[in-house]
Amino acid sequence: MHLEEYRQRRDFAKTPEPSGTEPRSGSRSTFVIQKHKASRLHYDLRLEVDGVLKSWAIPRGPSLNPAEKRLAMETEDHPLNYAEFEGVIPEGEYGGGTVIVWDKGTYENRSARNGDIISMAEAYKEGEIKFHLTGKKLHGEYALIKTERGQKNEWLLIKKKDRYADARRKLVSHEPRSVLSGKDIKDVRQESAA
Numbered sequence: 129m130h131l132e133e134y135r136q137r138r139d140f141a142k143t144p145e146p147s148g149t150e151p152r153s154g155s156r157s158t159f160v161i162q163k164h165k166a167s168r169l170h171y172d173l174r175l176e177v178d179g180v181l182k183s184w185a186i187p188r189g190p191s192l193n194p195a196e197k198r199l200a201m202e203t204e205d206h207p208l209n210y211a212e213f214e215g216v217i218p219e220g221e222y223g224g225g226t227v228i229v230w231d232k233g234t235y236e237n238r239s240a241r242n243g244d245i246i247s248m249a250e251a252y253k254e255g256e257i258k259f260h261l262t263g264k265k266l267h268g269e270y271a272l273i274k275t276e277r278g279q280k281n282e283w284l285l286i287k288k289k290d291r292y293a294d295a296r297r298k299l300v301s302h303e304p305r306s307v308l309s310g311k312d313i314k315d316v317r318q319e320s321a322a
């Protein structure tokens with residue numbers, strides 16, 4: 129487990145987020161995208177790799193259009209049970225704001241070198257991860273590519289061309305709600321305040 133940074137940033141007496149000490153269940157690789165209204169709205173893509181959720185914050189969210197590369201800033205690893213987290217992180221705490229589970233499902237690693245599949249950990253180290261999503265909203269192949277220039281934690285999320293690619297459909301605006309609860313950000317915030 130590599131959750132030291134995750135735990136250091138948070139006071140679990142104050143935030144309802146999981147501390148990451150619960151055991152995992154099931155054996156399929158999970159992916160989740162959490163819509164997070166913090167100081168700025170963004171979408172947190174998390175992929176289960178070797179017992180943690182590798183995480184990227186995507187300001188504009190995923191696109192179905194292969195021509196649109198979406199900036200994805202790598203953030204600290206999160207615990208596996210963070211994939212079910214919806215709620216309000218108190219103001220003044222790290223990531224303060226509201227979180228919903230915008231999409232969730234499983235993924236299959238499609239990362240390859242010379243035609244052979246390599247492990248997710250290896251693909252991550254090389255800065256080129258390919259994966260096939262089976263979610264409630266997102267389907268098909270995506271790639272995360274680490275950029276050469278700029279900051280070290282900067283990646284791009286790109287939809288690969290397949291039958292799920294769609295240059296016109298704007299999924300983040302057309303389907304804003306949680307796949308777990310059906311709630312939107314505003315519902316969760318208001319319920320927490322009540």
Ligand code: MN
Nearest residue numbers: 164172185223
């Ligand atoms: Mn976030």
